[in-house]
Amino acid sequence: MSDYSSPYISTTNACKLCKPLGACLAFRGIEGAVPFLHGSQGCATYMRRYIISHFREPMDIASSSLGEKHAVYGGEANLRQGLQNVMKKFGARLVGVATTCLTETIGDDVPMILRTFKREMAEQGTAHQDLPAIVNVATPSYSGTHMEGFHAAVRAVVEQLAECPEDAGRSAAVNLLPGFTSPADVRYLQEIMADCGIPVIVLPDISETLDGPALDDYRKIPDGGTSLAEIARMGCSRATIELGRTLFGHESAGRLLETRFQVPLHRLGVPIGLRESDRLFEVLQLLAGVETPEKHVLERGRLIDAYVDGHKYTFGKGAVIYGEEDLVIGLTSFLLEIGVKPLLCASGGKSGRLREAIEDVNDSILPELPIIREGVDFYEIAEEAESLSPDLLLGHSKGYHLARRFRIPLIRVGFPIHDRFGGQRVLHLGYRGAQELFDRIVNALLDAKQEASPVGYGYM
Known part of the structure; x- marks a missing residue:
């Protein structure tokens, strides 16, 4: 048996994956999104291979492809060029920029770089509707797991895109933040919400983007995912359901919606089994005002x-x-x-x-x-x-x-x-x-x- 008081030596076959991989999975659940890793090409290649092996779906992850020189002089030029390439080649509606160990270690100020990029693109005459939404999140692998990267990306999307104008009323929709579940799970949760008569905004929605149908023609960005319009409306929803007991007490996306927009938050465990599923249906009965179907x-x-x-x-x-x-x-x-x-x-x-x-x-x-x-x-x-x-x-x-x-x-x-x-x-x-x-x-x-x-x- 391990002596947990002994000095740490090494990790042998980790029981976790890297933080930016989780962020890429979260971004993939947004309509028209392209995950973008600000780091070396090897990171993107490893993550693509890992994700494809599980989901059996194509998975593009853009990269700023930093090398030794950029570790000294910084990766701003590569990040800017990479964003332009994504805009040109993919026509992305959203680019989710996640940092890696390299860029966090050398200290690239990614939010500042992105603000400058957006301003300069506007000055060059790029119309607002032609410029994708750009969301950034800090995800160095040495600071956490893929689940922490996933939740950090979801929070970043809500923080940077959700809104609710002062003159807007509450909508009938309920935000559902399911955490990292399977596409089959997301489809089932959507079915449950529909059966209860509750309009729902699921973030992220990987039900189609990571488990899509066979197509005659390859699509650079798969159909499906949470639309940007839905994300923008999340601040006006009448409630949020957030799944995951480890999120209790943390500044999660659900907590952000509650504190910034006063959207009531219902936090539940992941509903596996009878008791945890009963708790979910109790909340749905409360929100729907009807008995369980x-x-x-x-x-x-x-x-x-x-x-x-x-x-x-x-x-x-x-x-x-x-x-x-x-x-x-x-x-x-x-x-x-x-x-x-x-x-x-x-x-x-x-x-x-x-x-x-x-x-x-x-x-x-x-x-x-x-x-x-x-x-x-x-x-x-x-x-x-x-x-x-x-x-x-x-x-x-x-x-x-x-x-x-x-x-x-x-x-x-x-x-x-x-x-x-x-x-x-x-x-x-x-x-x-x-x-x-x-x-x-x-x-x-x-x-x-x-x-x-x-x-x-x-x-x-």
């Missing part, structure tokens, strides 16, 4: 029936959960419902909220909390897990080597899923997502038991 009441009932039917297969099993903090928290809540004991909850994130959030979702169900580790890598996770004898793992593909080593099933959830097909269509949220996860867990446990049986029985 019968379709979703039936889905909830079928989920409870499945819990009863499958309880004998899951009760008493032990699990190791790893990945993004809010996903780990949601999965922990879900596993407690189905009788699986979380043994280790681990994340590379360091929000400082992981333990408190798991205490909240445990709600005295277990007399003792699972082992909770934040800011860890897979070397440390393996050391902890080895003595716990888990029955299954829940997390993304980077943990496969642990499943192979321990000879136990891996339930692939979250990002990245590189060794299976359809990662962008994995449904995690709501009653429907819980049903799919429950079926996958039960069947994985049955499969493991069947394969280990000396007789290979065919009836459970």
